[in-house]
Amino acid sequence: MAPTKRKRDEEQKDVEMESASSASEAETNSDEGELVLASEDDDDDENEFIQQSIAKRNIKDGAELLKKTSTVKGKGKAKNELGGGSFQSMGLHPSLLRALTLRGYRTPTPIQRSSIPTLLSNPPRDLVGMARTGSGKTLAYMIPLLQRLGGRHSGVYGARALILVPSRELAVQVLKVGRELSRGWREAGDQEHAGERDESGPSTSANALRWALVVGGEGLDEQFETMANNPDVIIATPGRLLHLLVEMSLNLSTIQYLVFDEADRLFELGFSTHLTSILEKLPSSRQTLLFSATLPKSLVEFAKAGLREPKLVRLDSETKISADLRMAFWSVREGEKDAALLCLLREVIGVPLKKDLEQRGAERDKSTGKRAKNSTAGAGAAILAPHQTIVFVSTQHHVAYISALLTLAGYAVSSIHGTLTQAARTSALGQFLDHKTSVLVTTDVAARGIDIPILENVVNYDFPVGNRVFVHRVGRTARMGRKGWAWSFVARDEVPYVLDLQLFLGRPLVDKVSSLTESAFVDSLVLGPFPRDALDQEMEYIRGLDDTNYELTTMRGVMQRGTKMYNRTKGKASPVSYSRAKEFISNGKWGFVNSDAVHPAWKLRSIRERGTPEQKSGSTLVEPTKTRESLLESLARFKPSETVFEIGTRGKTAGALLMKERRRALSKAASRVPLPLVNSHQAAAESSGDEGEGVQDVEMADERDIESAFGPSTTMSKSKASKRTSFKDEDFYMSHYQKDADTERGYSLRDGASFAEQAAQATFDLTTDVGAQEAARRQSQLKWDRKKKKFVKGDGAGADNVKMIKTEGGTKLPVTYKSGRYDEWIKGKGRGREIRIGETENPSATRSSMGGKRWKHSKVSDAKPLDKLAINYERKMRVMKKQAQTSDAQDRGDAKGKAKGKPGKGQLGGRWKGKSSQKVKNELKTVDQIRKQRNLIQRRKEKNARASRKGKGKR
Numbered sequence: 033m034a035p036t037k038r039k040r041d042e043e044q045k046d047v048e049m050e051s052a053s054s055a056s057e058a059e060t061n062s063d064e065g066e067l068v069l070a071s072e073d074d075d076d077d078e079n080e081f082i083q084q085s086i087a088k089r090n091i092k093d094g095a096e097l098l099k100k101t102s103t104v105k106g107k108g109k110a111k112n113e114l115g116g117g118s119f120q121s122m123g124l125h126p127s128l129l130r131a132l133t134l135r136g137y138r139t140p141t142p143i144q145r146s147s148i149p150t151l152l153s154n155p156p157r158d159l160v161g162m163a164r165t166g167s168g169k170t171l172a173y174m175i176p177l178l179q180r181l182g183g184r185h186s187g188v189y190g191a192r193a194l195i196l197v198p199s200r201e202l203a204v205q206v207l208k209v210g211r212e213l214s215r216g217w218r219e220a221g222d223q224e225h226a227g228e229r230d231e232s233g234p235s236t237s238a239n240a241l242r243w244a245l246v247v248g249g250e251g252l253d254e255q256f257e258t259m260a261n262n263p264d265v266i267i268a269t270p271g272r273l274l275h276l277l278v279e280m281s282l283n284l285s286t287i288q289y290l291v292f293d294e295a296d297r298l299f300e301l302g303f304s305t306h307l308t309s310i311l312e313k314l315p316s317s318r319q320t321l322l323f324s325a326t327l328p329k330s331l332v333e334f335a336k337a338g339l340r341e342p343k344l345v346r347l348d349s350e351t352k353i354s355a356d357l358r359m360a361f362w363s364v365r366e367g368e369k370d371a372a373l374l375c376l377l378r379e380v381i382g383v384p385l386k387k388d389l390e391q392r393g394a395e396r397d398k399s400t401g402k403r404a405k406n407s408t409a410g411a412g413a414a415i416l417a418p419h420q421t422i423v424f425v426s427t428q429h430h431v432a433y434i435s436a437l438l439t440l441a442g443y444a445v446s447s448i449h450g451t452l453t454q455a456a457r458t459s460a461l462g463q464f465l466d467h468k469t470s471v472l473v474t475t476d477v478a479a480r481g482i483d484i485p486i487l488e489n490v491v492n493y494d495f496p497v498g499n500r501v502f503v504h505r506v507g508r509t510a511r512m513g514r515k516g517w518a519w520s521f522v523a524r525d526e527v528p529y530v531l532d533l534q535l536f537l538g539r540p541l542v543d544k545v546s547s548l549t550e551s552a553f554v555d556s557l558v559l560g561p562f563p564r565d566a567l568d569q570e571m572e573y574i575r576g577l578d579d580t581n582y583e584l585t586t587m588r589g590v591m592q593r594g595t596k597m598y599n600r601t602k603g604k605a606s607p608v609s610y611s612r613a614k615e616f617i618s619n620g621k622w623g624f625v626n627s628d629a630v631h632p633a634w635k636l637r638s639i640r641e642r643g644t645p646e647q648k649s650g651s652t653l654v655e656p657t658k659t660r661e662s663l664l665e666s667l668a669r670f671k672p673s674e675t676v677f678e679i680g681t682r683g684k685t686a687g688a689l690l691m692k693e694r695r696r697a698l699s700k701a702a703s704r705v706p707l708p709l710v711n712s713h714q715a716a717a718e719s720s721g722d723e724g725e726g727v728q729d730v731e732m733a734d735e736r737d738i739e740s741a742f743g744p745s746t747t748m749s750k751s752k753a754s755k756r757t758s759f760k761d762e763d764f765y766m767s768h769y770q771k772d773a774d775t776e777r778g779y780s781l782r783d784g785a786s787f788a789e790q791a792a793q794a795t796f797d798l799t800t801d802v803g804a805q806e807a808a809r810r811q812s813q814l815k816w817d818r819k820k821k822k823f824v825k826g827d828g829a830g831a832d833n834v835k836m837i838k839t840e841g842g843t844k845l846p847v848t849y850k851s852g853r854y855d856e857w858i859k860g861k862g863r864g865r866e867i868r869i870g871e872t873e874n875p876s877a878t879r880s881s882m883g884g885k886r887w888k889h890s891k892v893s894d895a896k897p898l899d900k901l902a903i904n905y906e907r908k909m910r911v912m913k914k915q916a917q918t919s920d921a922q923d924r925g926d927a928k929g930k931a932k933g934k935p936g937k938g939q940l941g942g943r944w945k946g947k948s949s950q951k952v953k954n955e956l957k958t959v960d961q962i963r964k965q966r967n968l969i970q971r972r973k974e975k976n977a978r979a980s981r982k983g984k985g986k987r
């Protein structure tokens with residue numbers, strides 16, 4: 033096919049793809065529909081480019097640049113900042129450009145460069161955007177959103193944009209980014225010059241874009257208020273939005289711009305009920321965007337989002353994780369993970385203790401003469417930055433135990449899990465971001481999207497289930513061109529997940545590195561143990577803590593039981609990884625005793641701290657350690673020559689005699705038949721003398737492994753492929769396997785399992801901090817399905833064809849359930865009726881027109897005089913007199929009460945909202961009232977002498 037024709041054909045494709053956009057490529061290949069394949073060189077360029085552009089974020093410089101560009105027009109503009117492919121060349125509103133520059137965003141990152149022009153094209157185009165964690169995806173959809181909405185509030189009722197995110201923390205973060213950028217927006221023609229005005233607020237608050245944050249954990253009343261205030265952009269988590277949709281009968285038909293941030297997480301089965309119900313309410317003419325760092329190529333899984341001819345912008349699909357990320361995998365026994373964590377924090381990362389932080393903070397305060405509010409805050413980012421650590425665990429019980437342990441060990445700790453209140457979650461994250469704490473222990477609620485600019489360490493205490501989760505967890509570090517470390521503990525049961533990850537990343541799993549430099553931990557997955565003595569010391573330390581802190585032991589017990597339940601219900605690795613893991617473990621490649629007995633990262637730290645390897649090898653301390661290690665190794669390899677039947681019996685019992693007989697028979701058979709080579713691969717390696725030379729691979733993602741797992745067309749390098757003596761010519765052979773099958777499988781929402789399995793396990797894929805026991809019970813429970821007329825298995829959602837949602841309290845309710853709280857709220861506010869979409873706001877009635885204050889009636893006018901000729905004139909006069917007397921007495925009483933210092937308002941006999949409290953109608957009916965009402969209904973029924981219609985009149 034001629035290249036031009038092929039290009040045309042591709043342009044006509046429904047889904048367009050754009051891969052690899054190094055700076056120059058993005059400029060030249062910005063034509064939609066062009067399929068560009070990423071080479072390794074491109075990836076390097078791209079990484080460099082991301083780093084450079086992100087490192088340029090400097091707010092001070094931004095303000096200066098803005099001043100310069102506004103005074104010296106067109107002169108001295110840096111190519112990337114003002115030339116092609118820059119924000120300036122995207123036709124953005126001057127206010128938006130100004131906000132970007134002021135906040136230090138000078139050069140668009142590749143994902144922004146590829147997405148923004150498409151999103152702003154006319155007619156609007158749907159888009160699916162995938163780029164590595166920390167590559168600037170939030171701005172990639174926020175900039176077009178602000179441009180499309182004109183950055184100003186619309187006076188017509190109805191929200192225009194909806195951003196759906198999977199977690200509350202992420203929602204708050206997105207809101208912050210949006211608010212920052214829309215601040216100070218002014219119409220063209222407004223006469224202020226850039227840099228002249230204070231950025232603290234928009235030009236007029238009435239015109240400022242209104243944002244609504246609709247997340248669980250916040251009070252419903254506040255959210256009713258926010259929604260009634262006619263927001264332009266709604267940032268929401270699906271559960272709470274659906275709740276409001278039903279409760280307020282919200283009309284979302286005005287939404288023009290819909291964003292799914294962390295789309296793959298949103299579309300996992302846990303949220304599907306919510307999303308389907310929300311999507312039903314959105315207009316089909318909307319522009320839909322999906323963004324995430326881990327998206328499969330296949331859009332089938334997102335078909336439910338209702339995308340129309342979307343453009344697929346997929347960057348970094350080859351690199352997956354940041355090139356600045358160093359990784360270390362530690363083989364640890366499940367029961368020793370807590371000791372291993374202490375060892376890691378103390379010996380490898382070197383996290384300062386709380387008291388050290390306080391001391392350093394105090395020293396700093398002394399030298400600067402200022403006093404920080406918080407004692408640890410004084411230490412500041414500079415001291416904490418290289419040591420701040422997020423620890424990811426699997427359940428909320430782990431969070432409780434690990435936090436308690438680390439606090440007892442003297443660290444400043446914050447913790448987050450799903451069942452904490454929103455206020456507690458926000459405060460914990462805030463403390464960590466402000467460098468008041470050095471360790472954040474969390475479940476996967478903080479795994480996605482949270483931007484902590486200078487975080488350097490991520491610890492996977494429990495190995496993540498699924499490659500996507502790994503990518504997101506480790507994506508919290510090595511952002512914005514900074515270096516970062518991901519430390520992962522690998523228990524015996526977790527080896528299959530590591531082998532899955534190895535195939536997904538296409539990097540070898542090794543136990544040695546060629547050179548002890550940090551970069552050696554980038555290209556390979558290095559697995560090794562902690563030194564035994566260091567672990568033993570920590571175990572001893574924890575035992576000491578146990579003696580004085582009983583609750584720690586209890587918490588550990590709860591955590592261990594939780595782990596058991598969690599393991600039973602968590603997702604599975606691919607079947608082939610289980611068989612590989614078996615072989616891997618039996619070959620002694622996992623465990624605390626192996627050839628070298630210590631992880632290279634441990635040595636790396638020792639070198640950093642104590643000197644070069646040469647200096648170290650001269651030390652006399654090395655010898656005893658070696659002797660100890662070889663002793664431990666021989667102990668581990670020890671196999672007793674007797675069976676349990678023979679121990680101590682000296683061959684006299686029947687069992688011992690039988691064993692003797694069996695052994696004799698077996699040795700005869702063994703001598704007749706030469707034993708086959710158990711592992712030909714290993715034998716070949718041994719005979720060729722490979723072992724011990726240079727880098728020794730524990731387990732390579734070699735051709736054979738990969739083929740056995742995913743077919744022949746995966747991550748083989750070209751040189752290897754050319755050496756093959758296969759009949760297949762790689763250029764022409766069409767495999768029935770997808771080329772990047774392992775990657776796609778890793779990104780797939782169904783990772784590692786069949787659809788049915790995944791469906792059964794979906795609740796546990798990420799939201800693992802929900803009580804595992806409860807969920808397991810729900811899974812196995814049988815429910816009667818009225819329509820199918822039989823018992824069905826499952827947690828109730830979908831049974832009887834009733835869609836269920838989870839409320840704040842965790843109870844499941846039908847999607848259509850309306851509690852009536854909104855109606856009550858409307859009544860309480862004295863609003864006549866609900867707001868109707870499409871109506872124009874009454875400027876005098878809006879909150880913002882009063883500068884944010886609510887307008888209240890304060891005028892009091894006399895009632896009309898009574899008509900003397902009216903029939904009930906006498907009676908009315910009597911009542912009025914009586915009322916006047918009581919209120920006079922009331923006022924006197926009030927004055928007395930106040931004089932004595934008693935508050936009169938809201939009290940019995942006092943005044944409430946300007947009325948005598950006796951006149952406030954009690955909304956609760958008394959027993960007599962209810963009885964009276966029932967009797968009345970009964971009498972009416974009897975009078976009519978006919979049966980009531982079904983359901984009516986029942987109380």
Ligand SMILES: Nc1ncnc2c1ncn2[C@@H]1O[C@H](COP(=O)(O)OP(=O)(O)OP(=O)(O)O)[C@@H](O)[C@H]1O
Pocket residue numbers: 085086087088089136137138139140141144163164165166167168169170171324325480481482483485507508511512
């Ligand atoms: N054009 C830019 N120039 C400089 N810095 C930028 C630019 N765009 C984004 N950033 C910064 O990069 C950091 C990461 O951005 P963001 O949180 O949007 O990444 P992300 O791709 O959404 O990550 P994740 O997948 O983890 O959610 C932020 O601190 C942001 O301020």
